[in-house]
Amino acid sequence: MAQDDGSPRIAAKPGETSSGQAGPASGVGSGADGGAVNRALGAAVGPGPAAAGPEDPGPEVRAVTEVVLPGLVEPSGLVVRTATRSAPGPGQAGVRVDAAGVSFAEQGMRRGRYPGQPPFPFVPGYDLVGTVTEVGAGVDPALIGRRVAALTKTGAWTTWTVRTAADLVPVPDEVDAGKAETVLVNGVTAWQMLHRKARVGSGAAVLVHGANGGVGSVLVQLARHAGARVVGTAHPRHHDRLRALGVEPVDYREDGLAARLRAVAPGGFDAVFDHLGGESFRRSFGLLRRGGTLVCYGTAAQVDAGGSVLLQFVRIFGRLAVRTVLPNGRSATFYNLWGGRRRVRRFRRRLHEDLSEVLRLLSEGVLTAHVAERFPLTQAAAAMELAESRTVLGKVVLEPQRTR
Ligand SMILES: NC(=O)c1ccc[n+]([C@@H]2O[C@H](COP(=O)([O-])OP(=O)(O)OC[C@H]3O[C@@H](n4cnc5c(N)ncnc54)[C@H](OP(=O)(O)O)[C@@H]3O)[C@@H](O)[C@H]2O)c1
Numbered sequence: 001m002a003q004d005d006g007s008p009r010i011a012a013k014p015g016e017t018s019s020g021q022a023g024p025a026s027g028v029g030s031g032a033d034g035g036a037v038n039r040a041l042g043a044a045v046g047p048g049p050a051a052a053g054p055e056d057p058g059p060e061v062r063a064v065t066e067v068v069l070p071g072l073v074e075p076s077g078l079v080v081r082t083a084t085r086s087a088p089g090p091g092q093a094g095v096r097v098d099a100a101g102v103s104f105a106e107q108g109m110r111r112g113r114y115p116g117q118p119p120f121p122f123v124p125g126y127d128l129v130g131t132v133t134e135v136g137a138g139v140d141p142a143l144i145g146r147r148v149a150a151l152t153k154t155g156a157w158t159t160w161t162v163r164t165a166a167d168l169v170p171v172p173d174e175v176d177a178g179k180a181e182t183v184l185v186n187g188v189t190a191w192q193m194l195h196r197k198a199r200v201g202s203g204a205a206v207l208v209h210g211a212n213g214g215v216g217s218v219l220v221q222l223a224r225h226a227g228a229r230v231v232g233t234a235h236p237r238h239h240d241r242l243r244a245l246g247v248e249p250v251d252y253r254e255d256g257l258a259a260r261l262r263a264v265a266p267g268g269f270d271a272v273f274d275h276l277g278g279e280s281f282r283r284s285f286g287l288l289r290r291g292g293t294l295v296c297y298g299t300a301a302q303v304d305a306g307g308s309v310l311l312q313f314v315r316i317f318g319r320l321a322v323r324t325v326l327p328n329g330r331s332a333t334f335y336n337l338w339g340g341r342r343r344v345r346r347f348r349r350r351l352h353e354d355l356s357e358v359l360r361l362l363s364e365g366v367l368t369a370h371v372a373e374r375f376p377l378t379q380a381a382a383a384m385e386l387a388e389s390r391t392v393l394g395k396v397v398l399e400p401q402r403t404r
Contacts, residue, residue, distance in 0.1 A: 060087040066158035067380040075384035088136035093165040095130035098177035100156040102396040125156025127184035129177040172363040179369035182395040187358035190219035198271035202227030207272040212238035212393040276301040290329035297335040370394025376402040
């Protein structure tokens with residue numbers, strides 16, 4: 001991974017980090033000097049004074065170490081740099097990042113194939129667990145010192161960030177930050193697909209593709225907790241661990257997958273969760289029983305496909321709509337975590353409710369966190385390579401406060 005140490009300094013505007021947009025490539029000093037970085041950071045991120053009001057946003061800046069996706073690169077092309085960020089403005093909170101996730105989304109982003117991603121360069125990082133270090137005007141100072149989670153989409157691969165305070169969700173103190181990290185985007189996605197889209201109840205038969213994946217490994221547990229019978233496709237290297245979670249594993253690699261799944265559930269499935277795309281959506285739909293629902297939520301098997309991403313999704317939505325209106329007694333839908341976000345209050349309320357519920361289940365031991373491996377932030381390239389290796393169960397986690 002590159003260390004960017006030759007370009008001008010970032011002086012981000014308040015709130016700039018909420019999109020992860022990094023501005024012109026910049027960097028001061030070497031991210032390799034974790035000690036120096038942390039000394040600078042230690043001075044900067046303590047619970048300092050609250051930011052000034054809107055009429056005076058204040059010149060205060062905080063030193064951060066962050067990882068930048070500079071363009072269309074392999075994981076080794078990620079850049080570590082130090083930069084400065086402004087103190088939180090009105091309605092915002094400064095958060096020391098204790099854990100940040102490596103998600104499948106970054107695989108799309110580094111190929112320029114994630115719908116709606118910011119222009120390069122930007123700081124990736126879909127979600128984080130952190131501790132509030134300071135707050136801006138209008139935010140309750142009691143938040144300082146609280147453990148929180150945030151879904152960021154981009155911007156979480158940093159040591160410190162500014163977020164809208166209303167978007168922060170409390171994380172139970174007793175839960176390890178890295179473990180909590182495994183159920184943020186993955187947990188909300190799994191929970192909402194299961195309970196808000198497919199409405200899976202006790203006794204239902206459910207098929208989860210990619211049962212070892214970040215989303216899949218949470219989804220199978222939530223479905224089991226809801227009382228469903230769960231069949232999960234996965235590479236055989238994960239089958240024992242999936243069986244331990246109460247999942248009936250099926251190898252996705254061999255021929256005749258549809259026939260083998262039909263043999264496992266001759267009456268069909270009440271719900272199928274498919275993030276693979278293309279031919280898999282068609283096959284999954286064919287495995288539903290009457291009244292069943294196919295929930296599509298990704299195109300992971302097509303991450304290297306060429307062509308327009310927009311057209312790809314137009315085609316998907318068209319086909320799903322056709323399948324649903326045909327008189328076949330089955331339905332198909334596409335789940336999007338960010339769907340409905342324009343209705344901000346409702347979106348936030350649901351996100352808070354659902355994430356809080358998943359975190360509660362984790363803290364009570366109903367859910368088991370699967371941390372595939374933990375890396376310091378400066379090793380984001382190695383973390384991403386592992387996440388892309390197609391060998392892991394669960395989630396690869398970055399720990400930005402670790403120097404090695
Ligand atoms: N719609 C939404 O709002 C939303 C939200 C979150 C995530 N997602 C999507 O959910 C999907 C999973 O994300 P994640 O973070 O859980 O990813 P992940 O941890 O990398 O897991 C990916 C899973 O997909 C399997 N997989 C990948 N490529 C495959 C292929 N060609 N054939 C068969 N299986 C394949 C992997 O199996 P192996 O390990 O055997 O390769 C693994 O089980 C992604 O497509 C992501 O974009 C969507």
